[in-house]
Amino acid sequence: MKALFNQKNRAPLAFAVMGLLLLAVGMGQSWPFALAILNLCIISAIMSLGVNIQWGYAGLLNLGVMGFTALGGLAAVLVSEAPVLEAWAVGGQGMAVSFVLVVITIILAILVYRNMAPSWQRRVSLAVLFIGAYFVINHFYSPAVYAIERVNPATYGFLGGMGMPIIFSWVLGGIMAAGVAWVIGKITLGLRSDYLAIATLGISEIIIAVLKNEDWLARGVKNVAGLDRPVPFELELQTTPWFVDMVQSLFGGRLAALVDSQQADALHQLVIQSSSIFVKLCYTGLFSVVLVVVLLLSMKALNSPWGRMMRAIRDNEEAANAMGKNVVRQHLQVFVLGSAVVGIAGAMLVTLDGQFTPTSYQPLRFTFLVWLMVIIGGSGNNLGAVFGGFFIWFMWIEAEPLSIAFMDLITAGMDQTSDLRKHLLKSAPHLRLFIMGLVLLLTMRFMPKGIIPEETRLHSV
Secondary structure: OOOOHHHHHHHHHHHHHHHHHHHHHHHOHHHHHHHHHHHHHHHHHHHHHHHHHHHHHHOOOOOOOOHHHHHHHHHHHHOOOOOOOOHHHHHHHHHHHHHHHHHHHHHHHHHHHHHHOOOHHHHHHHHHHHHHHHHHHHHHHHHHHHHHHHHOOOOOOOOOOOOOOOOHHHHHHHHHHHHHHHHHHHHHHOOOOOHHHHHHHHHHHHHHHHHHHHHHHHHHHOOEEEOOOOOHHHHHHOOHHHHHHHHHHHHHHHHHHOOOOHHHHHHHHHHHHHHHHHHHHHHHHHHHHHHHHHHHHHHHOOOOOHHHHHHHHHHHHHHHHHHOHHHHHHHHHHHHHHHHHHHHHHHHHHHHHHHHHHHHHOOOHHHHHHHHHHHHOOOOOOHHHHHHHHHHHHHHHHHHHHHHHHHHHHHOOOOOOOHHHHHHHHHHHHHHHHHHHHHHHHHHHHHHOOOOOOOOOOOOO
């Protein structure tokens, strides 16, 4: 029995159990629901891989996961939404001037910082530069924002995007997240791990606050709905002859057993159900391709000399420094790479939802879930991160109905009008957090390195 659960067999067993759980949901609840969970599990696995690159490879404690996820979501809007020409006409020039001035300010700040010796004169010069730039930029920025947000605010009130297929946003989401991660990394990666965690969490809150309040960028809390899809719409499939014929041939035996008057209604219902399954399977195929590519690249990187160097830096940073390795530069690389993967997952999530909702990005709540995925799956092991993404998201979704069923069971013998019974049933959904905490405690007690732990290797820098 002990040999069955050794390091080599853990991954196949874990994914086999995960597959059985998804099959159980499909047969016990519904196949569209099971596929919906599967798609979210795949996105969660990609996000978990991104955090695992940072923590598992280099020991970087990044609590700003939701900020990078939100940037990926913003990319989906900027790519797929059509440009609002009226908004560009009234405010585009002001925004363009503001952007150019921001770039000039950054360049001047870099020149001042590099060409002046550390002193009070340098600090004063930078302060004067930033204060002056603020007022100059705001002279163009504020009128442009006011004009853009007044353009039919019930429907638009923002600049729109590029009007391209949304699938391109997956690339842009990774690039945007990587760019912001580079800026954040240059500022924070010299900090100790606990300070780094606080800094990244704070920056994540800032990013989300900007997305909520800057309506000109992505409508803020008004949300952007009805985004483009890389797969067909269900209603279109239901009226497409080839799809109706396919469903009719697949369920021909069941339809043949019905009389003519019932066949049309039965076929209609089967087409509706099948269209939902077909669309979700299309998403599954697209998301699976991305997951496999990211996983293979992550495994290749981990097993390369670069990956061995990162693990050596993680295990003994002082020894790596003594051997001439630029630890801060390597940390910046891995921070940018991990954030890019998280940004890709954020763009995929908005693609699946079809809408961008800044208020749904809750850093404390969902960052905790992503870290659970990495820790329970097995930090430092890419397959462990993938399994953690699948398992934790599955538990997060199924914990609520399981809690309600459990509370129904233990209160079955109580009086139907009992206040205690009503209170217990009303509180049942909150057991979800208890279940997630219990899963973490049990894993840490019996599998402290995760369900699929990192393989121990001898490596050198």
